[in-house]
Amino acid sequence: xxxxxxxxxxxxxxxxxxxxxxxxxxxxxxxxxxxxxxxxxxxxxxxxxxxxxxxxxxxxxxxxxxxxxxxxxxxxxxxxxxxxxxxxxxxxxxxxxxxxxxxxxxxxxxxxxxxxxxxxxxxx
Amino acid sequence: xxxxxxxxxxxxxxxxxxxxxxxxxxxxxxxxxxxxxxxxxxxxxxxxxxxxxxxxxxxxxxxxxxxxxxxxxxxxxxxxxxxxxxxxxxxxxxxxxxxxxxxxxxxxxxxxxxxxxxxxxxxxxxxxxxxxxxxxxxxxxxxxxxxxxxxxxxxxxxxxxxxxxxxxxxxxxxxxxxxxxxxxxxxxxxxxxxxxxxxxxxxxxxxxxxxxxxxxxxxxxxxxxxxxxxxxxxxxxxxxxxxxxxxxxxxxxxxxxxxxxxxxxxxxxxxxxxxxxxxxxxxxxxxxxxxxxxxxxxxxxxxxxxxxxxxxxxxxxxxxxxxxxxxxxxxxxxxxxxxxxxxxxxxxxxxxxxxxxxxxxxxxxxxxxxx
Numbered sequence: 001x002x003x004x005x006x007x008x009x010x011x012x013x014x015x016x017x018x019x020x021x022x023x024x025x026x027x028x029x030x031x032x033x034x035x036x037x038x039x040x041x042x043x044x045x046x047x048x049x050x051x052x053x054x055x056x057x058x059x060x061x062x063x064x065x066x067x068x069x070x071x072x073x074x075x076x077x078x079x080x081x082x083x084x085x086x087x088x089x090x091x092x093x094x095x096x097x098x099x100x101x102x103x104x105x106x107x108x109x110x111x112x113x114x115x116x117x118x119x120x121x122x123x124x
Numbered sequence: 125x126x127x128x129x130x131x132x133x134x135x136x137x138x139x140x141x142x143x144x145x146x147x148x149x150x151x152x153x154x155x156x157x158x159x160x161x162x163x164x165x166x167x168x169x170x171x172x173x174x175x176x177x178x179x180x181x182x183x184x185x186x187x188x189x190x191x192x193x194x195x196x197x198x199x200x201x202x203x204x205x206x207x208x209x210x211x212x213x214x215x216x217x218x219x220x221x222x223x224x225x226x227x228x229x230x231x232x233x234x235x236x237x238x239x240x241x242x243x244x245x246x247x248x249x250x251x252x253x254x255x256x257x258x259x260x261x262x263x264x265x266x267x268x269x270x271x272x273x274x275x276x277x278x279x280x281x282x283x284x285x286x287x288x289x290x291x292x293x294x295x296x297x298x299x300x301x302x303x304x305x306x307x308x309x310x311x312x313x314x315x316x317x318x319x320x321x322x323x324x325x326x327x328x329x330x331x332x333x334x335x336x337x338x339x340x341x342x343x344x345x346x347x348x349x350x351x352x353x354x355x356x357x358x359x360x361x362x363x364x365x366x367x368x369x370x371x372x373x374x375x376x377x378x379x380x381x382x383x384x385x386x387x388x389x390x391x392x393x394x395x396x397x398x399x400x401x402x403x404x405x406x407x408x409x410x411x412x413x414x415x416x417x418x419x420x421x422x423x424x425x426x427x428x429x430x431x432x433x434x435x436x437x438x439x440x441x442x443x444x445x446x447x448x449x450x451x452x453x454x455x456x457x458x459x460x461x462x463x464x465x466x467x468x469x470x471x472x473x474x475x476x477x478x479x480x481x482x483x484x485x486x487x488x489x490x491x492x493x494x495x
Contacts, residue, residue: 061163063163
């Protein structure tokens with residue numbers, strides 16, 4: 001699978017699509033395959049602060065609970081409401097399903113994350 | 125001192141699972157398939173069509189000889205004297221304290237010949253225990269015959285229609301928890317109408333070198349009905365939805381049948397058996413805790429090990445929990461104090477630091493529609 005080049009990636013298998021100082025964050029196809037069927041996504045409310053490297057939520061498959069780590073610091077602007085009733089979108093369309101929109105404190109920090117080629121190299 | 129790495133054991137279907145792209149996992153010392161196409165899809169297939177499971181890792185222990193019935197009666201808590209030939213029963217292998225060394229299904233193969241099907245994790249320990257206890261009863265042979273059997277389960281409303289074309293045995297004549305002998309895809313088989321999913325279905329015991337052709341034949345026969353291979357992941361969500369206990373999680377060497385809501389497997393009327401005195405005493409005194417089913421009433425999923433909280437204090441533990449694919453609810457089983465075990469009692473579950481409300485519900489969560 002070719003990873004989209006319009007975004008950055010973290011080593012925790014998240015993708016980050018930045019526009020000015022607002023980033024959409026989701027998980028990669030590799031991550032959703034590892035997880036299996038996602039049944040529950042637990043995200044903080046709009047207004048919550050996130051800190052780079054710290055856990056900000058959990059994503060649960062049938063068998064297991066995994067933490068979501070913030071790829072950058074900032075404030076949650078919006079949470080994807082569709083995930084409440086349709087957590088399976090994360091499996092079927094991982095690169096089109098954002099989980100949170102974040103106002104990023106330091107947009108330059110996003111630029112220093114992995115690009116598509118570097119992320120793919122991680123997976124081999 | 126470094127521990128030697130022991131290679132995982134494999135069933136006769138191991139190569140088939142790998143070739144099918146199954147995600148594998150170690151389980152009870154075996155390299156087993158967890159899922160093929162996904163736990164949710166496999167779970168739904170069993171509820172709406174049928175699924176095929178490799179459960180060859182389970183153990184078969186045979187007890188035969190003049191004192192076979194007496195030996196089985198001693199070590200197994202259910203009343204085996206009620207078993208006619210061709211019948212099986214769910215039971216417990218109890219300690220002298222009345223707690224579960226294992227749960228099992230007892231098959232009456234002959235007047236003095238029984239087969240005990242036990243959990244994979246406990247085969248060696250069960251065999252040693254049964255052999256020791258049986259020797260004290262009388263003239264009886266106890267054999268671990270697990271290596272003689274591969275075991276394939278087909279479970280779901282389409283199970284009978286899928287299996288019938290492959291065998292001359294008249295499956296419609298086999299009652300629930302009955303079994304018969306026959307051939308499946310030309311393999312010599314014991315076919316029992318048992319399972320661990322809450323659906324109609326069959327468990328097929330065949331010689332190991334015939335397992336692959338039986339597996340292929342089942343999938344081919346059921347292909348246009350949507351019959352697919354299923355792994356241990358779906359096996360667990362299915363049995364939990366159906367309210368079935370898992371030894372090592374919901375029942376273990378610290379819990380009795382009375383506490384686990386399994387009093388119906390105790391043969392109170394038969395001669396004394398290992399654990400019977402302890403159970404009688406507990407029945408007299410009353411149990412202090414009870415295994416209940418519950419569902420969450422707010423967002424979240426309860427998992428094994430989460431604390432049950434009441435009035436701010438931890439009072440019990442979740443033994444099994446998941447979001448079940450068919451009912452689409454977060455359900456679980458937990459031990460709670462007897463006073464909190466009535467259906468409708470409000471509970472709280474501590475899910476990673478967040479207290480989430482739930483309610484005690486009847487077990488099972490799912491019952492298959494009457495046919």
